[in-house]
Amino acid sequence: MKSVSVSPHVHSPLSTDKAMLYVAIALLPSAIWGVAAFGLRALLVLLVSVASSVIVEYIFSRISKEDTIRDFSAVVTGLLIGMNMSPSIPLYIPVLASVFAIVVVKWTFGGLGCNWMNPALAGRVFVFFSFSSAMSSFVTPRFLQSSVDALSSATILSSIKTAVSAGASGSNAEILSSASMAMSTFASDIENSTGISGYIVDAFIGNKAGCIGEVSALLLLVGGIFLIAKRIITWHIPVIYLGSFAVLSWIFGGLPRGVGLFGGEVILPLLSGGLFLGAFFMATDWVTSPTSRKGQVIYAVGCGFFTFLIRYFASLPEGVSIAILLMNIVTPTIDRYIRPKKFGYVKPEKKKKEEKA
Amino acid sequence: MSRISTFRRGGVHPLDRKELSKDSPIEKLPLPGELLLSMSQHLGAPATPLKKKGDSVRRGELVGEASSFISANVHSPVDGTVSDVRKVRLANGAVADCLVIKVDEKQDDGMFDAVYDYSSLSAEDLLASVKEMGIVGMGGATFPAHVKFSIPKGKKVDALVVNGVECEPYLTSDYRTMLERTDKVLEGIMIISRIVSPEKIMIGVEMNKMDAIRVLEERISALHYPIEVVALKVKYPQGDEKQLLKATIGREVPSGKLPLDIGAVVANISTCYAVYEAIVHHKPLIERVVSVTGESVNEPKNVIAPIGAKASDLYAFSGGLKDDINKLISGGPMMGFAFALEDTPITKGTGGLLALPVMITKDTMPCVSCGKCVEHCPMGLMPNKMFRNIKYGNYQAAMDYGLMDCKECGCCAFSCPSHIPLVQGFKLGKKLGRKAK
Numbered sequence: 001m002k003s004v005s006v007s008p009h010v011h012s013p014l015s016t017d018k019a020m021l022y023v024a025i026a027l028l029p030s031a032i033w034g035v036a037a038f039g040l041r042a043l044l045v046l047l048v049s050v051a052s053s054v055i056v057e058y059i060f061s062r063i064s065k066e067d068t069i070r071d072f073s074a075v076v077t078g079l080l081i082g083m084n085m086s087p088s089i090p091l092y093i094p095v096l097a098s099v100f101a102i103v104v105v106k107w108t109f110g111g112l113g114c115n116w117m118n119p120a121l122a123g124r125v126f127v128f129f130s131f132s133s134a135m136s137s138f139v140t141p142r143f144l145q146s147s148v149d150a151l152s153s154a155t156i157l158s159s160i161k162t163a164v165s166a167g168a169s170g171s172n173a174e175i176l177s178s179a180s181m182a183m184s185t186f187a188s189d190i191e192n193s194t195g196i197s198g199y200i201v202d203a204f205i206g207n208k209a210g211c212i213g214e215v216s217a218l219l220l221l222v223g224g225i226f227l228i229a230k231r232i233i234t235w236h237i238p239v240i241y242l243g244s245f246a247v248l249s250w251i252f253g254g255l256p257r258g259v260g261l262f263g264g265e266v267i268l269p270l271l272s273g274g275l276f277l278g279a280f281f282m283a284t285d286w287v288t289s290p291t292s293r294k295g296q297v298i299y300a301v302g303c304g305f306f307t308f309l310i311r312y313f314a315s316l317p318e319g320v321s322i323a324i325l326l327m328n329i330v331t332p333t334i335d336r337y338i339r340p341k342k343f344g345y346v347k348p349e350k351k352k353k354e355e356k357a
Numbered sequence: 358m359s360r361i362s363t364f365r366r367g368g369v370h371p372l373d374r375k376e377l378s379k380d381s382p383i384e385k386l387p388l389p390g391e392l393l394l395s396m397s398q399h400l401g402a403p404a405t406p407l408k409k410k411g412d413s414v415r416r417g418e419l420v421g422e423a424s425s426f427i428s429a430n431v432h433s434p435v436d437g438t439v440s441d442v443r444k445v446r447l448a449n450g451a452v453a454d455c456l457v458i459k460v461d462e463k464q465d466d467g468m469f470d471a472v473y474d475y476s477s478l479s480a481e482d483l484l485a486s487v488k489e490m491g492i493v494g495m496g497g498a499t500f501p502a503h504v505k506f507s508i509p510k511g512k513k514v515d516a517l518v519v520n521g522v523e524c525e526p527y528l529t530s531d532y533r534t535m536l537e538r539t540d541k542v543l544e545g546i547m548i549i550s551r552i553v554s555p556e557k558i559m560i561g562v563e564m565n566k567m568d569a570i571r572v573l574e575e576r577i578s579a580l581h582y583p584i585e586v587v588a589l590k591v592k593y594p595q596g597d598e599k600q601l602l603k604a605t606i607g608r609e610v611p612s613g614k615l616p617l618d619i620g621a622v623v624a625n626i627s628t629c630y631a632v633y634e635a636i637v638h639h640k641p642l643i644e645r646v647v648s649v650t651g652e653s654v655n656e657p658k659n660v661i662a663p664i665g666a667k668a669s670d671l672y673a674f675s676g677g678l679k680d681d682i683n684k685l686i687s688g689g690p691m692m693g694f695a696f697a698l699e700d701t702p703i704t705k706g707t708g709g710l711l712a713l714p715v716m717i718t719k720d721t722m723p724c725v726s727c728g729k730c731v732e733h734c735p736m737g738l739m740p741n742k743m744f745r746n747i748k749y750g751n752y753q754a755a756m757d758y759g760l761m762d763c764k765e766c767g768c769c770a771f772s773c774p775s776h777i778p779l780v781q782g783f784k785l786g787k788k789l790g791r792k793a794k
Contacts, residue, residue, distance in 0.1 A: 002682065002683065002684065002685060002697055003683055003684055003695070004684070004695040004696065004697050005684075005695055005778075005781075006695075006778060006780055006781035006784065007690070007691060007692050007693055007694065007695075007765070007767050007770075007780055008371075008690060008691045008692070008767030008770050008771045008780065009684055009686055009690040009691075009693065009695065009711075009713060009716060009717070010371055010372070010526065010690040010691065010713075010716050010717070010771065011716065011717045011719075011770075011771055011776065012369065012371070012771055012772050014729075014772070014774045015719050015722075015774050015775070015776065016722050016725055016727075016774040016775045017722070018774070019727075019774055071722060111723065112722070112723050112725060113723035113724050113725040113726065113775075114723070234732075286725045286726055286727035286728070287725050287726050288726075289726075289728075290728070291726055291727070291728030291730075291731045291739065291741060292728065292731050292739065293731075293732070296728070335726075335742075339739060339758075340366075340731060340734075340737045340738075340739065341737050342612060342736060342737040342738060342759050342762060343366060343599065343603075343609055343612075343735065343736040343737045343762070344599065344609040344610050344611045344612045344614070344736075344762070345611075345612060345737070346611045346612065
C-alpha cells in the first residue's frame with residue numbers, strides 16, 4: 001500500500017502524548033516522597049485528584065466527540081492539582097479544583113492547547129481563595145514527628161511571614177528556631193558538622209510542611225533535569241525564573257525586616273514553598289508559556305518578579321501560583337510582540353516590501 | 358581541515374541513515390527501453406520541444422530549447438526515436454510535456470570521450486557553454502546554472518562556495534561523487550571560478566563525511582588549488598544555500614535576495630561535475646548520479662541514470678522493493694516529493710529515489726504552543742502563528758509573519774510533537790496568498 005503526502009516524510013520521535021507521559025513520570029519521584037512523608041492520606045488525595053480530572057476530561061471528550069483522553073494531559077493536570085494540595089485536605093476540595101481546571105479553564109476555551117491559564121494552577125488558586133483555611137493548614141512530615149499523631153504545622157514561609165510582619169528581625173534560621181520549627185536529626189547533624197543551616201538541608205531534601213508534591217526540592221530538581229534531558233522543556237524558563245527570584249530576594253529581600261539592600265537571604269526562600277514545583281513543572285507548561293526564546297526569558301523574569309513581590313510585600317506567604325498565572329495571562333501579548341529575529345532581516349528591506357504591497 | 362563551523366539558528370538532527378548506500382560505488386544503470394524526457398527539468402519556464410512524434414534523436418542532441426532567460430536546454434540522453442509527446446506527471450506533482458523516447462538497441466558509447474582544451478576560452482565563452490549544455494543546479498532546486506553564474510556588471514564575487522553538505526538523510530550521491538570523481542569535481546570548481554572570478558573558494562562538507570573531507574584535502578594540496586575545505590557540524594538544513602553561506606562565510610542572505618547580493622555564488626558538487634563534463638568533454642547534462650535507497654529497497658545503490666529514466670527501472674536495478682513499502686520519494690525524506698506511479702521519470706534535480714516503510718504513525722493533535730517549531734526554524738519564523746493564520750484564511754497576516762521567507766525545509770513539521778502538517782499549510786498558504794494579492 002503506497003501513500004502520498006507532503007514532506008517531511010520522517011519525524012522526530014517526540015509526540016505530545018509522550019511528552020505528557022514524561023511530565024507525569026518526572027513528577028512521580030516527588031509525589032512518592034510526598035506519600036512517604038505524609039502517609040497514605042496523601043496518596044488518597046493524589047488518586048482522587050487524578051481520577052476526578054480524568055473522569056471529567058472523559059465526559060467532555062465524549063460530549064465534544066474528540067478523542068482527548070489518550071493525550072495524558074488530564075493525568076498531568078490531576079497529578080499537579082493533587083501535588084498542590086495539603087495532605088490533610090478534605091477530599092471534595094481537590095475534586096472541585098479538578099472540575100474547575102478541566103471544565104472552566106480548559107474546555108470552555110476549546111480543550112487542550114486553547115487554555116490561556118495553566119489549568120492545574122487555576123484550579124488550585126480557585127480552591128485556595130474559596131477554602132483558604134483548609135488550603136493553608138499543613139501537617140508535619142513523618143520524619144520530623146516526635147509522636148505518632150500527625151501534628152499540624154506551619155510552613156517555613158508562613159512562619160517567617162508571620163514573624164516578620166510581627167516585627168521580628170534576624171536570620172531565617174533564628175526566626176524559625178524561635179518559632180520552634182522542627183528539624184530532622186540528620187539535618188542538625190549536618191548543621192553541626194558543616195555549618196549549613198539545618199533548615200536549608202531539610203527544605204532541600206523535603207523534610208518540611210507543605211503541599212504533597214512541593215516539599216522535596218531535590219526530587220523536583222531530578223524530575224526537572226529529566227525533562228530537560230528528554231528535551232520536553234529547555235533550561236531557560238526554570239533557571240531564569242529561579243535566578244531572577246534569587247537576585248531580587250538578595251537585593252530587596254532584606255527590606256521588610258530592616259536589613260537594607262543586598263541583605264536578603266537566598267537559599268532558604270529558593271528551596272521552600274512551591275518554587276521548584278512551579279519553576280520546573282508549571283511555568284514550563286507548553287500551552288501557557290511563550291513560544292519564542294526571547295519571550296520565554298521575559299516570561300520567566302516576570303514570574304520571578306511577581307513571586308518575589310508577593311512573598312515579601314503582599315499579605316500571602318506564598319506567591320508562586322499567582323505569579324505564574326499572572327504571567328500566563330500576559331503570554332499571548334508577549335507572543336504577539338516578541339518575535340524572533342528573522343534570518344536575513346534588514347529594516348529598509350521591509351519598508352520596500354510594504355510599499356509593494 | 359582548517360576550521361569547523363555551522364549555522365546558528367534552528368535546525369534539527371534527523372537520523373541520517375546514510376549507511377544504507379554509503380559504501381556502494383557508483384554503478385551505471387543498464388539502458389532502459391524507454392525514457393520520459395520532461396521539458397520542465399528546472400526552475401523557470403519549460404523548454405520548447407524541438408522534436409515531434411516519429412523524429413529520431415541522437416545522444417547529446419538538443420531536443421528542448423530554453424524558452425527564456427530563466428530556463429535551460431534539454432538534451433537527449435540516448436540514441437532513439439520519439440514515439441510520442443505527451444503530458445506526464447512528474448514527482449513534484451507538476452504536469453509537463455514529455456518526449457517519450459524509444460531507446461535504440463545500438464548506442465554510440467564513445468561519443469563524449471574526447472578531451473577538449475579550454476585554457477584559451479574566456480569567461481563569457483565558458484558561461485555560454487554552461488548555458489548550451491543545459492546545466493542546472495543539481496542540489497534539488499534546479500535553478501539554471503548559467504543564471505547563477507552570470508555576474509551583473511559592477512558586482513564582485515567574494516566567495517564561491519561549493520555545496521558538499523548533502524544534509525538530507527539517506528542521500529549519498531554527492532558523497533560518492535566527491536569520493537570517486539574528486540579530481541573532476543575539483544577541475545569543475547576551477548572552471549566555475551574562472552567564470553565568476555571569486556576572491557576565495559570554499560567547499561562545505563558535513564562531518565559525517567570525514568573520508569570525503571580527507572580525500573578532497575589530499576587532492577587539493579596535490580593539485581595546488583586555492584580551495585579551502587570547511588568541515589561543518591552535522592545539522593539539517595545546512596545544505597540550503599542560506600544556511601551554508603552563514604556557516605561558511607558568516608553572512609546572511611537578506612530576505613528576498615539572492616546569494617549574489619552578499620557577494621557569493623553557491624554550486625552543488627554534482628553541478629561542478631556536470632560543468633567539468635560540459636567544458637572538458639562537451640557533454641551536455643544528460644545523466645546524473647541518483648541514490649536509490651531506503652529501508653524498503655533490497656540493495657541500496659548509487660546509480661548513474663540517464664535523465665528521464667523511470668523510477669521503476671532504478672528500483673528494479675537496485676534489487677526491487679520490499680513488501681513493507683509505504684512511500685516512494687523523489688529527493689530526500691525532509692523535502693522530497695512522494696509520488697505514486699512507479700514510472701515517474703527522474704529529472705536533473707533528482708539526487709535520490711527513496712522507498713520507505715511506514716515512518717510516521719501518529720495522528721495530528723491540537724497545537725499546544727510548545728514552541729518547538731519556533732525553536733527549530735532556521736529562518737527565525739514563527740510557524741505556529743503562520744499556520745494558524747493560514748488555517749483561518751488570513752494569508753496577509755501569515756505573510757507579515759514571514760511566510761515568503763519559509764523555504765519548506767520541514768524542520769517545524771519534523772519537530773512538531775502534535776504532528777501538525779505545517780509544511781503542507783505553508784505550501785498552500787503561499788499559493789493562496791499570492792492569488793489573493
